[in-house]
Amino acid sequence: PKPPVVPKPPIVYPPPIPKPPVEPTPPIVHPPIPMPPVVPNPPIVYPPPVTPKPPPVEPPKPPVKPPTPPKPKPETCPIDTLKLGACVDLLGGLIHVGIGESAKSTCCPVLEGLVDLDAALCLCTTIKLKLLNLNIVLPIALEVLVDCGKTPPPGFKCPS
Numbered sequence: 001p002k003p004p005v006v007p008k009p010p011i012v013y014p015p016p017i018p019k020p021p022v023e024p025t026p027p028i029v030h031p032p033i034p035m036p037p038v039v040p041n042p043p044i045v046y047p048p049p050v051t052p053k054p055p056p057v058e059p060p061k062p063p064v065k066p067p068t069p070p071k072p073k074p075e076t077c078p079i080d081t082l083k084l085g086a087c088v089d090l091l092g093g094l095i096h097v098g099i100g101e102s103a104k105s106t107c108c109p110v111l112e113g114l115v116d117l118d119a120a121l122c123l124c125t126t127i128k129l130k131l132l133n134l135n136i137v138l139p140i141a142l143e144v145l146v147d148c149g150k151t152p153p154p155g156f157k158c159p160s
Contacts, residue, residue, distance in 0.1 A: 077122035083110050084126045085156035088141070092132050119150045124158030 077084070087107035111119045123141040142152055 012021065076119070077125045079110065079122060083132065084122055085130065087111075087144075088126045088130050088132065088137070092130065092137055103144050104147050107144050109152060111148050113146070114150070116145070116150045116152055117156075118153035119145055119148075120156050121159070128158070 029107065084107075087103070087110055090103050090106050111122070113120065122143065123145065124138065127137050138158060142156070145152055
């Protein structure tokens with residue numbers, strides 16, 4: 001006897017794997033590259049232009065000065081500086097002591113009739129004649145002027 005024929009089972013393959021849908025790749029877009037502007041070359045000129053030379057310049061002539069008026073005489077002291085000498089001698093000695101009544105009593109009578117500026121100029125002249133240090137004695141002299149009722153102009157300096 002023959003064995004019964006058993007049919008072979010069918011071969012079953014795994015089901016096919018579905019593929020994802022194909023999406024198209026987006027196109028690659030590059031930013032536009034600007035082109036440099038076209039600059040035309042300047043025209044070439046042959047021969048180069050000739051620049052005319054300026055005419056020679058003569059040095060200017062110095063202006064003719066009008067005659068200078070005579071200088072005013074330097075201000076002088078209207079009183080005899082010898083009379084003021086004792087006052088200035090006293091001031092020279094007061095540099096380290098300070099102004100006292102003796103300076104006023106010696107100086108004020110001599111300066112009595114003078115206006116403020118004349119009194120200051122007289123003191124300057126006398127200090128210079130006595131060869132005293134103007135920078136040291138003048139501040140004391142100006143203080144005596146004030147004590148004598150004289151007011152020199154603001155910022156007064158002895159003329160040089």
